[in-house]
Amino acid sequence: MTETQTAAETVSTGKGALLEARDLHVAFSARGRSARAVDGVNLAIGQGEIVALVGESGCGKTTLARTLLGLERPTSGEVRYDGSPLQYGSRALKSYRRQVQLVLQDPMGSLNPRHTVYEAVAEGPRIHGLPDEQEIVASALSRAGLRPPERFFLRYPHELSGGQRQRVVIAGALALNPKVLIADEPVASLDASVRGEILALMLKLRADLGLSALVVTHDLGLAWNIADRVAVMYLGRIVESGPVEQVLTAPRHPYTQALMSVLPESPERIVLTGEPPDPTRVPGGCRFHPRCQVLASGRAAEAGVDAACRSEPLSILPAVPDAQAACHFAAVGG
Missing domain, CATH: 3.40.50.300 (P-loop containing nucleotide triphosphate hydrolases)
Incomplete structure (x- = not known):
């Protein structure tokens, strides 16, 4: 294990x-x-x-x-x-x-x-009153891959590359x-x-x-x-979760499938229709149903869950490590 x-x-x-x-x-x-x-x-x-x-x-x-x-x-x-x-x-x-x-x-x-790099990294330790400030700053820069750390102490952000700034x-x-x-x-x-x-x-x-x-x-x-x-x-909820390999190689929720379709290796592109999520207007039933390609294509109706998609809210997913999806279509093996 x-x-x-x-x-x-x-x-x-x-x-x-x-x-x-x-x-x-x-x-x-x-x-x-x-x-x-x-x-x-x-x-x-x-x-x-x-x-x-x-x-x-x-x-x-x-x-x-x-x-x-x-x-x-x-x-x-x-x-x-x-x-x-x-x-x-x-x-x-x-x-x-x-x-x-x-x-x-x-x-x-x-x-x-x-502020210099030193001042930027030292800000947190100063707020918390930590001793050995210079040693802490040098160690943090070194762990972030900026070595030797003393070489960066007096540099300013504009003197660094984008990757170096993110390391700071x-x-x-x-x-x-x-x-x-x-x-x-x-x-x-x-x-x-x-x-x-x-x-x-x-x-x-x-x-x-x-x-x-x-x-x-x-x-x-x-x-x-x-x-x-x-x-x-x-739209404010986790609709699918699980081990990354399992979710991303076999996504069960139509929204995850649409997100995956934009990757270069995806065989087909899924273009979502309808309005982007608006947290002031959460739809009834499945919150994704107004944009769902499975519902729009008729596959949800073939599986007998189209009415549930439009009217029956889904349970909030628990915090478990196993793969799970909040989807009526996925629940019937779609």
């Missing part, structure tokens, strides 16, 4: 989960209506496990990530870390954010252009010796030649430090290359 399998199996019921969302809901007021950005999510990340959270823009994945970081408070449900509910007092959040760190997609935007952002997270990284589109702004280097770095950090990670992305190819498990999100 591999370490990855062990980590996946420990999250089967939330037991052993390092970071967990339980029946999480986050709603905002928008244009006089309630926007259900996260509308019932169960998600668990085990020790040393990398989970990819995949979906198109507007599906709620960034709001979910911000809520897991404690930057948004849930309307209902809870975030749990190491078995305990997240507390929202300033002292508790400060302690929590030493354990769970954010890596942003735009290093040029997240790095202060007036990662070093800033590592300086606090976290247990979990939440990486929001970590390679979206990088050239293809550099993307592989950053993904390899994240895998190395998992191997060397036992880090867990939630990687938020719209790119299923990235999920394939880095994740142990994948969770596919649509």
Whole structure:
């Protein structure tokens, strides 16, 4: 049994989960209506496990990530870390954010252009009053692949390549010796030649430090290359999840199938019709049904589930390691 399998199996019921969302809901007021950005999510990340959270823009994945970081408070449900509910007092959040760190997609935007690399990486340790600052900064830069670290201390962001800037952002997270990284589109702004280097770095950090990670992305190819498990999100809910090889080689939900179809090796392209997801207007029945190619093609009617697709809501998926899909058509073996 591999370490990855062990980590996946420990999250089967939330037991052993390092970071967990339980029946999480986050709603905002928008244009006089309630926007259900996260509308019932169960998600668990085990020790040393990398989970990819995949979906198109507007599906709620960034709001979910911000809520897991404690930057948004849930309307209902809870975030749990190491078995305990997240507390929202300033002292508790400060302690929590030493354990769970954010890596942003735009290093040029997240790095202060007036601060040197040293100052950027030292910011977290200074906030938390950690001793041996220079040693911490040097170690973090070295672990992020910027060696020798002293060579980068006095450089400014504009003097670095895109890949080097992203490594500085990662070093800033590592300086606090976290247990979990939440990486929001970590390679979206990088050239293809550099993307592989950053993904390899994240895998190395998992191997060397036992880090867990939630990687938020719209790119299923990235999920394939880095994740142990994948969770596919649509309109505030996870609609399919499971081991990455199983979900991405044999996707059961029509939405996952459509996302997979844009990859170069896909035999056919599935073009979704209808409106993009609007969290202020969640449709009845299956929330994907207005855009579903299986329903539009008549295959759902042939399977006798077309009425259910339009009218019967689906259960919220639990946080289990096995492959699962919230789909009436998939449930009858479609």
